[in-house]
Amino acid sequence: MVKIVPLRFITYDPLKDPSKMVYRRPISKPVKAFKGFFSEFLGTLYLVYFCGGSVCAAFAVAGDSAARALLGALIQGMALAALIWAVSGVSGCNLNPAVTLANLLSGRVGLIDSLSYVAAQILGCIAGAGILYGCLPNMYRIDLGVPHLAPGMNTGQAFLMEMMLTCILCLCVLGTSVFNVWDRRLNRIAPYAIGLALFIGVGIGFNFSGGALNPVRVLGPSIISGVWSHHWIYWLSPLVGSILAAFIYRCLLQERFDVIERPGYIAPLIDPSTAVSSY
Secondary structure (H helix, E strand, O other), X not given: OOOOOOOOOOOXXXXXXXXXXXOOOOOOHHHHHHHHHHHHHHHHHHHHHXXXXXHHHHHHOOOOHHHHHHHHHHHHHHHHHHHHHXXXXXXXXXXXXXXXXXXXXXXXXXXXXXXXXXXXXXXXXXXXXXXHHHHOXXXXXXXXXXXXXXXXXXXXXXXXXXXXXXXXXXXXXXXXXXXXXXXXXXXXXXXXXXXXXXXXXXXXXXXXXXXXXXXXXHHHHHHHHOOOOOOOHHHHXXXXXXXXXXXXXXXXXXXXXXXXXXXXXXXXOOOHHHOOOOO
């Protein structure tokens, strides 16, 4: 039965009440799975909206290619950092099938959750691109930010570039939020580091391969706009890059450790799972 929390006229802080304590209530697996699915859906919706919108904004006015790349990279990097703060506490804020694959291969996320996250990301990217389509007049849509290869770039070069840029993005994710057993403080800087990795990747790839680094960032705009430009590159190369990043960390860089019993540990007399909230 759902408990309705009454509205308060005066802000109540239980931490300032010495007779109270804060207790996190356990939630069921279905509720936890739904929250993870919805957070990935919502985060991907906004990410695709911001990424596509940054490209449309960059080409909406006259300017040189360097300024456009800087604007697009800055918006996308800052947007990803903000979204990590917003939803990382629920699902880990994957927002990218390549990152989800890297987390799966590293053992951070299970197979069922990974499939759920990818499905949410696909739905979210379509919704985000659709909302962006409705926000802009036809003259500013610019294919909703669908990346195109620069003149002179062949598919092999674009594949290699997208693979390398996605690899460093996934390495940054794994290094700051997965393989940080000995220093959990890295979680505090993870949004900065991951956003910076995307900023660098988009800044480099913007004028060459498009700097997507995310399959659903291209899928949503392609479905809504009907433009499919070398679409296979933006799926295959990020996934290969994520596999490479997971291999590097899990097989070469990960520090080995074992989980053992804590010396001198005394079990609590009250089971926390059966405790009752105090407020």
